[in-house]
Amino acid sequence: MTDPPHVAGSAAPSDPALLVALLRDAMPSTLVEAARELGLDSPSDSPHEFEVARLVEWIDGQSPAADGSIPLVHFVERVAHDPTSSAISHALHDWINTLAGLDTGQQREIHLTALRRAVRHHPPGHEAYTHGEDGQIGPIEATQAGDVGALSSFALAHTPLAVGIAKSGGAPEPVRIWGGVPLRNPDFTGRETLLSNLRKALETRSAASVLPQTLHGMGGVGKTQLAVEFVYRYSDQYDIVWWIAAEQQTLVLQSLFELGRRLGLPQTQDMRQTATMVMDALATTKLRWLLVYDNALEPNDVTGLVPSSGGHVILTSRNQTWASVWDAIEVDVFDRPESVELIRKRGDVITREDAEKLAEKLGDLPLALDQAASWQQATRMPVSEYLELFDHHVRELLDEGRPASYPMTVAAFVNLAFEKLRVDAPAVAQLLELFAFLGAEPLSVSLLRSAKNSAVSQPLAGVLRDSIKLNRTIRALRQYGLAKVGGDQSIQVHRLVQLVIREGLSDDLAEQSRRNAQAILSAANPEAPDDSSSWPTYAQIEPHLQLAGLVDSQLRDAHQAVIDQIRYLYIIGDADGSCRLGEIAVDAWRKNRTAPNLGPSGGHTLLAMRHLANALRETGRTERARKLNDEAVRGFEQNPEYGRLHEHTLYTLSNIGADLRIAGDLNGALASEDDTVERHRAAYGDDDPETLRILGNRAVSLRLLSRFDEAHGADQQAISRLRDLFGDSHWRTLAAQANLARDLYGLGRYEEALALLQRIVPLQHSVLGERHPYTLLAIRTLGVALRKSGAYAEALPYARNNYRDVTARYGTDHENALSAAVTLANTLRALGQAGEARNLATGALTTYRRVFGDEHPLTLAAATNTAIVHRALGEHREAFDLDNQTFQALTRTLGENHGYTLCAASNHANNLAQAHDATAARDLSEKTLDLSRSARGRRHPYTLSCAVNTAFDRIATGDAVSGQALLDETIVALSEILGPDHPEAVDASRGKRAECDIEPPPT
Incomplete structure (x- = not known):
């Protein structure tokens, strides 16, 4: 033989001498027949007149077919499948498998082509094998073997799920989405250079990818007003303008949730998932958009919530560290001409000389100037009298990063205005005192009204119960300039004003105001954190909850509000926020041995521990979650108010199995769930949803122990009961069916699992959202079932x-x-x-x-x-x-x-x-x-x-x-x-x- 054989056009050779030696053991007639079936004419028609080496060399020299197929490889496969070559079939396949240049898919296709030819030319009398009715393997007739080898092409009736937002191939329709933007300030003054710089920065630095522009500076310098003016001035250049209150991440998620709804994105109960969908949609849309994150605190709260491309982002913050994260524009106090212009716009009887004196006294701080001008306009007090009283009400204001004169001037103004309010409108003053113990984010008037029966002090209690009086109070707030009243009927008090008011209160008044804030927030708690219709209210409460001191409150309802907030944050996907609040509550309540339901084994402490454990588990801190959950179970069992069969005990107990599975103790998890199932049956009965949930948990342990038959039977029974209780499309039923699909997969029934998943996954998309944990798990199983099928x-x-x-x-x-x-x-x-x-x-x-x-x-x-x-x-x-x-x-x-x-x-x-x-x-x-x-x-x-x-x-x-x-x-x-x-x-x-x-x- 001359040169070693090679696979023309593609594959590098395996050992040529080995191939020739193997083929010498094949019947010569088989080799000739194989060559002819491939459309090749061998060098000699007589099977006894040629040498194997010459035949291999000759076939190897043939050009690839039009479809790129390689003659020698197909020839070897065809010989391997001939019944007369069974003794060398395995060795021939090994030779093909060692060829370089052929991927697995090519090898399989060559193999199937050869097998089809072998089936068509199956010699009579050859035995194949099949399974009898008893499951044993035995011989069948040649015709039956031919049926088995019919080799119909595999086809799945499957349409891939559309993940993400469907996009039209045509030009986008004009869209105008506008949300959350504050009312424009008709007296906006100056800042032309800053507005120009901001516009240029957005246009030039966000050309390739979104690079947010940060407006940073101390409180009261007008960062938000500058952003508002920019939005209105350039609004015609955007299709979407969305303003986001960013002091709390929960508010950001709530706002992006609403934007997702306005964009027509698929609805989901998970706000973090929706936020990701919004980011993806904005990054790919042709629409022009602008996002404004107002008053962001920490960079980590927002950096993951900026689209990668396609639009502009403005961020305002008091935190100077933003300057090292993104490009930043510093917003400082007014220049003196700007101060004078603003004062004279607001106070039309103020002379330029008096305006100069007032600006000097207030340190050109825009917030203080605006408030002073509002006060002068409302009271008509001469500036000289105002300035004379001013120095008697100077009070130091603690605020990091401020010029030394700022807090004193603002504090003096606020105290002066507030003393006047106490005389003229005590209910308005009391409302402001209450806001001094809340966060700086807006609070809706409707939330205040919902707390009209709360235990607040007079005269504020009477105002909350009388809508006319409440409306008058709101008008007074707007008139005196100590609070901002939005067009959406929300009230917001600047943090500097809050600090000044708080510092000026006696201990008794401070305690009364704090208690009023706690009573209102506690009364507004919907007590339904799992209900998405309650989420807007929880989003409002969240920024104020800790500042109002609900964790340390003596009000029983306040503790429940904290517990519900921990759960709410977990449900919407903010597991980190849930952990932070949960840690604060658990730590404080464990130490409190005087208040009812607190202390190490108090009911509210144990509930907070349970919810905290869930959040810890979700964030991967599984060991701490397990220990905390175990402690909560023991606490509930030993507390005479609860005991072994109380709902709180059982719900907490149900998490132990998951903790043990995560820890790798699969047998321990099953033993725990056996006990949990029996307790649930004793407390609820066999068909209660909670019992069915625990049976589903038990099936998880069975699957992990490879006991798929048992898990399959349990899941089938659960699905039947859940259908009767909730219907076929309820999320509980769908979750149980996804588990059944995992049982089928474990049993090797891949196509059954695939068919079930193809039916339920689209339903999970519509019911739970495409990135809900249950949906994500089901999609993974669907991909696995497709592969194994x-x-x-x-x-x-x-x-x-x-x-x-x-x-x-x-x-x-x-x-x-x-x-x-x-x-x-x-x-x-x-x-x-x-x-x-x-x-x-x-x-x-x-x-x-x-x-x-x-x-x-x-x-x-x-x-x-x-x-x-x-x-x-x-x-x-x-x-x-x-x-x-x-x-x-x-x-x-x-x-x-x-x-x-x-x-x-x-x-x-x-x-x-x-x-x-x-x-x-x-x-x-x-x-x-x-x-x-x-x-x-x-x-x-x-x-x-x-x-x-x-x-x-x-x-x-x-x-x-x-x-x-x-x-x-x-x-x-x-x-x-x-x-x-x-x-x-x-x-x-x-x-x-x-x-x-x-x-x-x-x-």
């Missing part, structure tokens, strides 16, 4: 998008983000993209080890998948060592019958075979096959994968007859269960060992 290419966008969405919601260290990374890595590896898969798999494994520990079941599952990727890349030493360690650890922690252990065992047998230790590989494969048949059943796809590897190991150890018989019957079984075109069935047929990856269900 053989639709590898269709599965990839689901896995990739799910990984993106889950990490955006939770960060990269959360369990859900790690499992999404594993799913994406498994999908990429199945598609032959092992390089990208390795980066994901190794990264996830490192994080699993750091977060969960080396021998946690989730860590070991990730290690099993990572070893498969190493093998796919030819990194056999890495795969061998990792599988060996993982197999031993899984055997110790979960036992040899657990599904994860069986996967690791079967995969490690692949390492042993690769290392040419055929005897050890066979011993491990045979044992694993027996265990899998017992644990999973003979027809489970993973049992059949074990059988494929066992067959190859029998052949490799000289037991060719038994090995080939097992391989033949297993290929038929895989074709029946998964479909003859399924990649796993095709791979077994072409002599490729099976890999058993793991997709852990959520904990």
Whole structure:
């Protein structure tokens, strides 16, 4: 033979001498027939007159077909599938599998083409295998084998879900969305240079990507007024203008939630998810938009809520650290001509000389100037008299970063105005005193009205109960300039005014005002944090709750308001905010041994602990969550007001199983849930939604223990009852059906799982939103079911998008983000993209080890998948060592019958075979096959994968007859269960060992 054979046009050769030696064992007539079926005329029509080497050389010299197919590879595949070549079929497939330049998908397609030709030319009398009614494998007739090998193309009736906002291909329609912008100040004065600089900065520095412009300066210099003026002056250049009160992140989320509604985005109960959707929509729309974040405090509160491109963002803040984050424009006090102009605009009888004197006294602070002008206009007090009284009411105002004269001038003015109010309008003064103990964010008049029956002092109580008096009071606030009354009937008192009023109150008045604030906020609490219709009220209360001192209040209702706020923040997706408030409340209430329901075992303390534990668990602080939840359960059980069967006790108890699963104690979790189920049945009965919820939790533990049959039965019963209670489209029913799909997947019933998920995931989108935790988990399972059903290419966008969405919601260290990374890595590896898969798999494994520990079941599952990727890349030493360690650890922690252990065992047998230790590989494969048949059943796809590897190991150890018989019957079984075109069935047929990856269900 001259030059070694090569695969024309694509693949590099394997060992040519080995191929020639293998083909010499084939019947010459088979070689001639195979060449003719491929449309090739061999050098000689006589099977006895040619040499195999010449035939291989000649076929190798043929040009690729029009479709790019490679003659020599197709020829070898065709010979391998001929019944007369069964003795060398496995070796021929091994030769093809070692060719460079052919990806897995190409190899499978070549294999299927050859198999179709072999079926059409099936010689009479050849036996194939099928399953009898008793489940045993036995021979069938040739015609039946032909039916099995009909090889219809795999097709899924599947339409990918549209993730994100549907966009029209045409030009956008004119849109005008305007929200939250304060009323324009008709007396706006000066600032022309700042307005020009701001406009230029937005146009030039946001050309490529959004670079927010920060207006920073001390309180009262007019940052907000400057932004308001900019909005009105340039409003015609934007399609969307949205003003966001940004002092509290909850207010930001609430505002973006409303913007999402105005944009027509899909509705979701998770505000953080909606905020992300809004950012994505603005970054991709052709509409011109402007966002204004007013009075932002910390950079971390806003940096993740800025679209990446497409528009402009303005941010105002007193915090000077913003200057090191984004481009900043400093807003300082007025120049003296601007001060004089403003005073004379507001006070038309003030002379220029008096205006100069007033500006000098007030230090050119815009807020103080505006307030003084309002006061003079309302009282008509001569400026000389005003200035004479002024020095008698100077009071130091504590405010960081202020010029020394500022607080004194503002304090003097506020005290002067406030003393006048106490005489002329005591109810108005009392309302302002109340606002001195609230936050600086607006509070709606409707919220004040809702608290009309609260225990506030007179005369304010009478005003709240009389709408006419309340309206008069609001008009007085607007007139005297001590508070800002918005067009939306909201009241806002500047923080400098608040500080001055608070400093000027006696201890008794301060206590009364603080108690009034607490009473109003407590009375306004809707007591329904899970109800989305109550969320706007909770968003209003949140900025004022801590400043009003509700945590330390002696009012029982105040404590409930705090507890509900902790829950509300958790529900809307602000788990960090929920943690912060929860930590403050729990720490304070544990120490309080005098107030009812407080102290270490008080009911309100225990409820706060329960909600805090949920938020901690959501943010990945699982160990602290577990300890806190355990403590709360013991506290409820030992508190005589509650006991073992109280609702609060049972609800808190239901979280213990999740904590134990997260900790890796799967058997302990199941034992805990057995106890929890019995308690719920005793307290509620079998069909109560709470009992059904706990049964669902128990099924989670069963799944993680590989007891899929039991979980399947439990979930089926729960779904039947939930349908009767809530209907088929309720979120509880949909969640239970998603769990059922995970049971079906665990049982190897992939297409059933896929069909169920294709039905329920669109419903979850509409009911819960596309990035709700339940929806994200279901989408991940849908991608897994697509892959295991053989639709590898269709599965990839689901896995990739799910990984993106889950990490955006939770960060990269959360369990859900790690499992999404594993799913994406498994999908990429199945598609032959092992390089990208390795980066994901190794990264996830490192994080699993750091977060969960080396021998946690989730860590070991990730290690099993990572070893498969190493093998796919030819990194056999890495795969061998990792599988060996993982197999031993899984055997110790979960036992040899657990599904994860069986996967690791079967995969490690692949390492042993690769290392040419055929005897050890066979011993491990045979044992694993027996265990899998017992644990999973003979027809489970993973049992059949074990059988494929066992067959190859029998052949490799000289037991060719038994090995080939097992391989033949297993290929038929895989074709029946998964479909003859399924990649796993095709791979077994072409002599490729099976890999058993793991997709852990959520904990």
